[in-house]
Amino acid sequence: MxxxxxxxxxxxxxxxxxxxxxxxxxxxxxxxxxxxxxxxxxxxxxxxxxxxxxxxxxxxxxxxxxxxxxxxxxxxxxxxxxxxxxxxxxxxxxxxxxxxxxxxxxxxxxxxxxxxxxxxxxxxxxxxxxxxxxxxxxxxxxxxxxxxxxxxxxxxRAFKTPYEIAMMREATVRGVRGHRAAERAFRAGASEFGIHLAYCQAAGQDSETLPYGNIVALNEHAAVLHYTDRDRVPPEPVRSFLIDAGASHGGYACDITRTYSANPADEFQALVDAVDAAQQAMCAQVRAGHDYRQLHLDAHLALAAILRDFGILSLSPEAALETGVSSVFFPHGIGHGIGLQVHDVAGFASDDRGGEPLPKPEGHPYLRLTRTLAPGMVVTIEPGIYFIDMLLEELRAGPHAGAVDWARVDAFRPYGGIRIEDDVVCTEGDPVNLTREGFAA
Incomplete structure (x- = not known):
C-alpha cells in the first residue's frame, strides 16, 4: 500500500x-x-x-x-x-x-x-x-x-474502519511469518523454547511487542489451554505441536492458532484435519445478523459430530451439547472480538449506553462475545478438541461415562489437544478471513 x-x-x-x-x-x-x-x-x-x-x-x-x-x-x-x-x-x-x-x-x-x-x-x-x-x-x-x-x-470500537482492518492485515503478515518458522522448527526437532525463539525471530517481535504470550505446546501440554512454560528440552517421542501466537502492527493484533501431528499420516493428524474443515465452515458463518452465541453452540454440534465419527463419543451431537459432554472436550468459547486488544472490549454490550449485558448461553461461562455480528466486526473463530485429565476424570465419574470409548480417549490423550484459530471480518457480504489470506500469500 x-x-x-x-x-x-x-x-x-x-x-x-x-x-x-x-x-x-x-x-x-x-x-x-x-x-x-x-x-x-x-x-x-x-x-x-x-x-x-x-x-x-x-x-x-x-x-x-x-x-x-x-x-x-x-x-x-x-x-x-x-x-x-x-x-x-x-x-x-x-x-x-x-x-x-x-x-x-x-x-x-x-x-x-x-x-x-x-x-x-x-x-x-x-x-x-x-x-x-x-x-x-x-x-x-x-x-x-x-x-x-x-x-x-x-x-x-467493535466496528473496525478500513484503516484498522488494513493494520490487522499487516499484523497477520508478521504472524504468518512466525507460524511458518515455528512449524519448521518443530519439524526440525526443536524444544518448545526453541520454537518460541524461532517464532519471535521470524515475526520480529518479542515479549514486549507481541500482543500476548506465545502458547507453544508439545504433546500433552496442548491440553493446557494457556500453556506458557516452554520446556527447554523436547519430549521423547514428540507426537504433536499446538501453537497459539499472534503479532502486532501499529497497536493492532492478530491471533492465530495451528496444530500439527509429528506424523502427517497418523490418526491424530486426521483428527486435526477434521477440526480444520469444521473450523472453515464456522468461519463462513461470520455474517451480518448472525448471533455469535448461536455460532458457538453450532460449533459444539460440529465438534461433537467429529468426536462421534472418530469413535470417541456414542452420543448424538445434540445430546452431547444438552448434557454438557461436549464441553468436556471443548471447554472454552468459540472466540472473541479482536483489534486494539486481543480480547477486544464490549463483547457483551447490548448497546452504547451501558445497558444490561447480553447473557452467555447457559452452561457456557467462558464465551467472550455474545453480540450479533454486524459489518466491520472482526472476530476470532477457534474451535478445539482437548483431552484434559481433570475434565475427563469428572466425566468418567458422572452419569455419561458410558457414552465415551475410554480406550479411544487414552489413545489420543498423549497428543494433548487441537485448536485452529483464524481472524475473520464480518462484511455486508461474504466474510473475509484475514488469517487464511495471510497463509495463502
Whole structure:
C-alpha cells in the first residue's frame, strides 16, 4: 500500500474516531477528551519496570505504542493535539521526532518532562473526560473514565474502519511469518523454547511487542489451554505441536492458532484435519445478523459430530451439547472480538449506553462475545478438541461415562489437544478471513 493510500485510510479513520468522541462527550456533558498514553510501572522493592503497555484508548487515535508520558487532547471542532514526550535522556533510547502518515492530522507539542504536559492540557480538568489508569494522573488530571464516554467508545470500537482492518492485515503478515518458522522448527526437532525463539525471530517481535504470550505446546501440554512454560528440552517421542501466537502492527493484533501431528499420516493428524474443515465452515458463518452465541453452540454440534465419527463419543451431537459432554472436550468459547486488544472490549454490550449485558448461553461461562455480528466486526473463530485429565476424570465419574470409548480417549490423550484459530471480518457480504489470506500469500 502506498503512503498516499495509507494517509487516506488513516484520515477517514480519524474522522470516524473524532465523530465518536464528539458524541460521547455530548452524552457526558463534557468539553474535552483527554487520554494519557500510560506510564512505566516499577516493581516493588526494585528498580526494574514492568513491560510498558500503551493505553488502548490512546492508540485508537494514532499508531504510537512506545511513548509513555504522552497525552492526546480532543476538543470538538478543533484539530486533535498530541503532547509528545521526548525527554532529554542518555540512559535510554529517546523517541524519535514524530513521523508517518498520521502526523499532518495533529497539532503536536513536544514536551521534555511529563510535568510539562500540564501547560498544554485544557484549563479545567472537571470539564474533561480523562481516560486511563490511575498511575497516569498528573496534577489535577486524574483519569475518571466516565461511563457515558467509555461505554459509547468501547461499544463502537467493535466496528473496525478500513484503516484498522488494513493494520490487522499487516499484523497477520508478521504472524504468518512466525507460524511458518515455528512449524519448521518443530519439524526440525526443536524444544518448545526453541520454537518460541524461532517464532519471535521470524515475526520480529518479542515479549514486549507481541500482543500476548506465545502458547507453544508439545504433546500433552496442548491440553493446557494457556500453556506458557516452554520446556527447554523436547519430549521423547514428540507426537504433536499446538501453537497459539499472534503479532502486532501499529497497536493492532492478530491471533492465530495451528496444530500439527509429528506424523502427517497418523490418526491424530486426521483428527486435526477434521477440526480444520469444521473450523472453515464456522468461519463462513461470520455474517451480518448472525448471533455469535448461536455460532458457538453450532460449533459444539460440529465438534461433537467429529468426536462421534472418530469413535470417541456414542452420543448424538445434540445430546452431547444438552448434557454438557461436549464441553468436556471443548471447554472454552468459540472466540472473541479482536483489534486494539486481543480480547477486544464490549463483547457483551447490548448497546452504547451501558445497558444490561447480553447473557452467555447457559452452561457456557467462558464465551467472550455474545453480540450479533454486524459489518466491520472482526472476530476470532477457534474451535478445539482437548483431552484434559481433570475434565475427563469428572466425566468418567458422572452419569455419561458410558457414552465415551475410554480406550479411544487414552489413545489420543498423549497428543494433548487441537485448536485452529483464524481472524475473520464480518462484511455486508461474504466474510473475509484475514488469517487464511495471510497463509495463502
Amino acid at each position: 502506498t503512503t498516499v493510500e495509507w494517509s487516506t485510510l488513516y484520515r477517514d479513520h480519524l474522522t470516524t474516531v473524532r465523530s465518536r468522541a464528539d458524541t460521547a462527550l455530548e452524552r457526558a456533558g463534557l468539553d474535552h477528551l483527554v487520554v494519557p498514553s500510560g506510564t512505566l510501572h516499577y516493581q516493588v522493592f526494585d528498580d526494574r519496570d514492568y513491560p510498558y503497555a500503551v493505553n488502548p484508548q490512546f492508540k485508537a487515535w494514532l499508531p504510537l505504542t512506545r511513548n509513555p508520558g504522552s497525552w492526546l487532547v480532543h476538543t470538538p471542532g478543533q484539530r486533535p493535539r498530541l503532547l509528545y514526550l521526548q525527554p532529554r535522556d542518555y540512559w535510554h533510547v529517546v523517541p524519535r521526532a514524530p513521523s508517518g502518515h498520521w502526523v499532518p492530522e495533529f497539532d503536536i507539542v513536544v514536551i521534555r518532562t511529563p510535568e510539562e504536559a500540564l501547560q498544554h492540557l485544557p484549563g479545567d480538568p472537571a470539564r474533561c473526560a480523562i481516560l486511563g489508569e490511575p498511575q497516569s494522573a498528573l496534577g489535577g488530571y486524574v483519569p475518571g473514565n466516565p461511563p457515558a464516554v467509555v461505554d459509547y467508545l468501547e461499544y463502537h
